[in-house]
Amino acid sequence: MSSLFSAYSLRGVEFRNRVFVSPMCQYSSRDxxxxxxxxxxxxSRAVGGAGLVCVEATGVSPEGRISPGDTGLWSEEHARAFAPIASFIKSQGARAAIQLAHAGRKASTDLPWRGGKPLGEREGGWQTIAPSAVPFGDWPAPREMTNDDIEAVVKQFVDAARRASEAGFEVVELHMAHGYLLHEFLSPLSNRREDEFGGGLENRARFPLQVAEAVRAVWPAELPLFARISATDWVEGGWDLEQSVVFSRWLKERGVDLVDCSTGGLVPGARIPVAPGYQVPFAERIRGEAGVATGAVGLITEPEQAEEIISSGKADVVFLARAELRDPYWPLHAAKQLGAQAPWPVQYGRAAD
Ligand SMILES: Cc1cc2nc3c(=O)[nH]c(=O)nc-3n(C[C@H](O)[C@H](O)[C@H](O)COP(=O)(O)O)c2cc1C
Known part of the structure; x- marks a missing residue:
């Protein structure tokens, strides 16, 4: 019996297996x-047999996009454009998820294949916002957010979540990782505020928790809410695993059902010990100590490796990114290798063995 290919439920949603397609920016949208x-x-990735397919980091506002090519969900037109995609994913037996994001001080950059550098206003860029006017490396300084800005962004997340539900998505993942806005509030390296949103852990966590709580209030009770965090900045004096455990507990208390455990992205040049499964221990510790379901992500590429993560109880699900880009049929191939029933589409039955 494969644990990776066993079904899994959160609230009223059952996933056919625990292979989840990680959110991946495509930088291919207009407006x-x-x-x-x-x-x-x-x-393609729903056809390929994944349990869940997550749409890339999707801006809750135009200014919240990493680049002008990011997807967004700031109007009803966006919700209508996403509806057939969510519908197709579900028609293939996968669950449809969307990651809602605000890029904060890392917004307003060029497409990665054009260099990914910050865009000036003349090149179609915009003024970025952040908890404090502290730039990311040598990038342009963001504007420090006022309390009105904070309230406005909470509302943008809430409105986007409501639209995600209208579009037919079954899971929302809040992007609190990789040095984007919500992570910028959590980390003392980017949050130098002296008001109730800065200082101690409780204060730095206040805004991300407000977002989680406000989204949970409008997101249907039978549908799961995820949060992706960076469990460490990999920098002395930064955000770390101990704080992540406490924060994950607080997220759970506010109705977040699963914490997707990534790391890094807050500061350039952090020394990260990249190796197969290097972030799995964070998912394991948070699952054990915060008592919340977790997802493991990062250099998970082999079926046996993914199987071991689930069967040994290190995480409840695995998120795959690059392995799924290389092979959208990764779950079908992995199921075969693990001796599990592969979720082949009926149309492809003659190729299944
Ligand atoms: C092309 C690409 C785009 C990505 N975009 C996002 C994103 O939108 N949101 C996010 O949280 N992570 C994003 N990531 C990170 C992945 O979701 C994942 O955490 C990371 O690639 C490590 O997993 P992997 O080793 O399986 O690729 C992206 C990664 C890639 C390769």
Whole structure:
């Protein structure tokens, strides 16, 4: 019996297996609207047998995008454009998820294949916002957010979550990782505020928790809410695992059902000991100590490796990114290797063995 290919439930949603497609920016939208690329890219991975397919980091506002090519969910038109994609993913037996994001001081950059550098206003860029006017490396300084800005961004997340539900998504993941806005509030390296949103852990966590609580209030009770965090900044004096455990407990108390445990991204040049499964211990510790379901992510590429993570109780699910780009049929191939029933689409039955 494969643990990786055993079904899993959160609230009223059952996942056919524990292979989840990690959110991956495609930088291929105009005005935040998803298009044929997104349908084929996400649709292929649903056909490929994953338990859940998560749409890339999707801006809750135009200024919250990493680049002008990011998807967004700041209007009803965006919700309508996402609806057929969510519908197709579900028609293939996968669950449809979307990651909601605000890039904070790391917004307003060029597409990665054009260098990914910060864009000036003349090149279509915009003024970024952050907890404090502390830049990311040598990038332009963000504007420090006022309390009105904070309230406005909470509302943007809430409105986007409501639209995600209208579009037919079954899971929302809040992006609190990789040095984007919510992570910038958590980390003392980027949050130098002296008001109730800065200082001690409780204060730094206040805004991300407000977002989680406000989204949970509008997100249907039968549907799961995830949060992706960076469990460490990999920098002395930064955000770390101890704080992540406490924060994950607080997220759980506010109705977050699963913490997706990534790391890093807050400061350039952090020394990260990258190796197969290097972030799995964070998912394991948070699962054990915060008592919340976790997802493991990062250099998980082999079926046996993924199987071991689940069967040994290190995490409840695995998120795959690059392995799924290399092979959208990764779950079908992995199921075969693990001797599990592979979720082949009926149309492809003659190729299944
Ligand atoms: C092309 C690409 C785009 C990505 N975009 C996102 C994103 O939108 N949101 C996010 O949280 N992580 C993003 N990531 C990170 C992945 O979700 C994942 O955490 C990381 O690649 C490590 O997993 P892997 O070793 O399986 O690739 C992206 C990664 C890649 C390769």
């Amino acid at each position: 935040g609207l998803p298009n044929d690329w997104h349908m084929v890219h996400l649709g």
